[in-house]
Amino acid sequence: MANLGYRPVAIDLFAGVGGFSLGIEQAGLDVAIAVEKDPIHAAVYGFNFPQTHVLCADVSDLTGTHIQQALRDWCDRQRSPVLVSDRDRIDIDLVFGGPPCQGFSVMGKRQVCDKRNLLVFEFCRLVKELQPRYFVMENVPGLGLKKYQNLLNRLQCEFQAAGYEIIQPIQVLSAVNFGVPQQRQRLFVLGNQVGVKPLTYPQPQLQSPSEFCTVRDAIADLPNLDDFTELQTSDSVELTLPQLQLLQALAMPYVEKLRGIISDPFNFAYPRQWNPFLLTSSKRTRHNLASIERFNQTPPGQLESISRLQRLDWDKPCYTLRAGTGPEHGSYTSPRPIHPKYPRVISVREAARLHSFPDWFRFHATKWHGFRQVGNAVPPRLGRVLGHQVIAALGVAPSQPTSTLTLKDPYLLELGQVKASEYWKQKKRQGDFSGLGC
Template sequence: MRLGSTRPIVVDVFAGAGGLSLGFEQAGFDVVAAIEYDPTHAMVHKYNFPDTEILCRDVRGITAADVYAAASRGASRMRAVRTTLDTIDVLIGGPSCQGFSSMGRRQDDDERNDLLMHFSRLVCEVRPRAFVLENVPGLLEPRFADFRNSVFKKLRNAGYHLTGTDKWVDASDFGVPQVRKRVLVFGSLESEIPELLPTPTVRKMTVRDAFDGLPEIEAYDDLLKTDSAALNAEDVRRRIGTTSAYAANLADISAVENLGRPRLWDHELLTNSLRTVHTPEIIKRFASTQPGSVEAISRFYRLSLDSPSRTLRAGTGRERGAHTSPRPIHPTLPRVITVREAARLHGYPDWFRMSGTNWHGHRQIGNSVPPPLAKAAGDLVIRSLGHRPRRLKAKRPLGDSLWLYVRPDEAANLVDARTAELPPMRIRKESKKKMAAQH
């Protein structure tokens, strides 16, 4: 049956850590199910959205029946009633986009490009009332015209009215202190969803807005060996006393237009802040690099306090060599930024936690949709569907923090992943040479 709640139901495909999920939840949706094939990312989503049903599967093997079954389980858990769904309001997702990305080689035959086809397949099979597809601006390049037009034609033939198929938006126009251009395609079976436009009165958020109230991690030796530490009284006061409305929102100390589920969390704990140890030579180079410029040897960009950040990048997954992406240099300190600082630049609240390692944490942020941009999209969709969701007051606990530190094989067991569908390992070229030399 269809639920009578005023909170519509959404399923997140290619969920990752949950940027789209969080934004749509804040807009008033119940994210009842999420599909993510990497067990490490699935565990992060499970920690931050413990009531959401996680389906750790490769989307290429997912059917409409799988989606509805997972959504029904999540809805039953979230609403404390046994639920069988016959309609899903919205399907959202950002298929892996490296084949179209300017950061990559833009390969026409990149096998990840077909994930966009599988997203459209699921839309046609599940037949949600609406969908939102997120991707990189490279999707709009002339060389991909035939590919994207075939996807859009399939969706239109299924009865969906499309908007956003010919232009990109910039997250910095939607309250995110980061220049991040993305394509957001909206589809609806009922009526055309309006174009997503920035609010003209919103000023650009800056790195200063994002970092205000965060402590200097150098004061915490514990952060040399772990990613969390209990804040001293002065730093607790600094976080609570921030004068940045943006930072106050993320620190969960100000009232904002947010319909998300309130979380129970420790306001005196700093998380995702494992320190990176640099050599004296690197520290000297970083210190001499001017804000807003690139360090000559590492080619790392140094952030400027009074501008938005450049686009945060993700690096590559295990299946493509596990290469670390360049991390920006802190605007006032001679070091790269922490995962928590990157999360602030992306619009994640301080209660939201990524994996405990720097590689996983930065990758999860760089691969995700900034929640404020996702919320803007969710606001547009929820109005178009005619819903007026209620604000939730009851605070919900987060998941088990141990989930953020498990090995990939342990994570796979915890989320019932299928071994055949796990991300494959790819050995780097230098590793191959080393192995050859040893034999």
């Protein structure tokens, strides 16, 4: 018999701003702890997930003991203290995360010796120390290339030595097969403790291009940003009632679920309190007249000859949205698609829609950070199907949450590197988050 109403406990390593976390929450698990090294991303995560205990720390500096202490603190705040009163360790149902993938990415240099490749073994180390029932590790398809076979074999051997079975064969999943309007492929390594019910890979829900969710499904309802002078200097604007009513009238079923207009029976996330009149993450990008003319002349699906930006096609999924690099690797900005109708690149909100983020979810107010945060994330809908596999293996039938979460102070969405680092240091001085911080 399924365990009714119970929400299993999960830990997110390499959390970013929480795309994978949101998908796991939507599947019916409680993401108790999230670890993110970058203080700006950690602050944005904290804004969107007020119920999660955020550790702004380098995974390499953490031990299972650190995370167990944070988990006890979380239980004290969120659950009955009885759960931790007589135990040194709290059972964890799932550890998940996507170690930084640039060392394996086909868009990068794909160097076997790239030090970032070693972070997959830090993920493995913490799984070994925490001993969750299940783990899900996400990475780029490049990890499955022949040149990384020895590394992948070593990783599997270490998981097996820690008492885990690896589901074979390791598979690459495409987000477009699971209702995301984006051609985005990711490799997932699934594992379970020996003796528990094994995980299985999800079967594609959509297989024919005629079934795929499209750019039109995702963003056709959004207004023309050029109509709002406020968006030249701000990333948000308050819609009028007629503007909101028009947006809702144009919304496709995909968007109606993202905005909570219609219910989604497969979404068990905690509702967030938000203002549907507020159009967020929509700061305009200024283009010169020559660029605007070239964008106007670029057919759907084609590259603009000078900028090499690709124009989106209303009736097809988006191509893979990439993140670019952080300041430690040159602050490279990835090409942003040209809107299928307007002569401009898409906004952060439009990118988020194409990634399956709901409209209540907010990103950093600076476009460069916002696009990186979207591009680095696991699409929530793709994360959700992996979470459902864990829920099925656990034999849990989660119930819809009855409480609504209040998002944190939008100040967290505007912090630069210095102020974000100071924010987490202040948390450390206050004795919060197990004494850890950036």
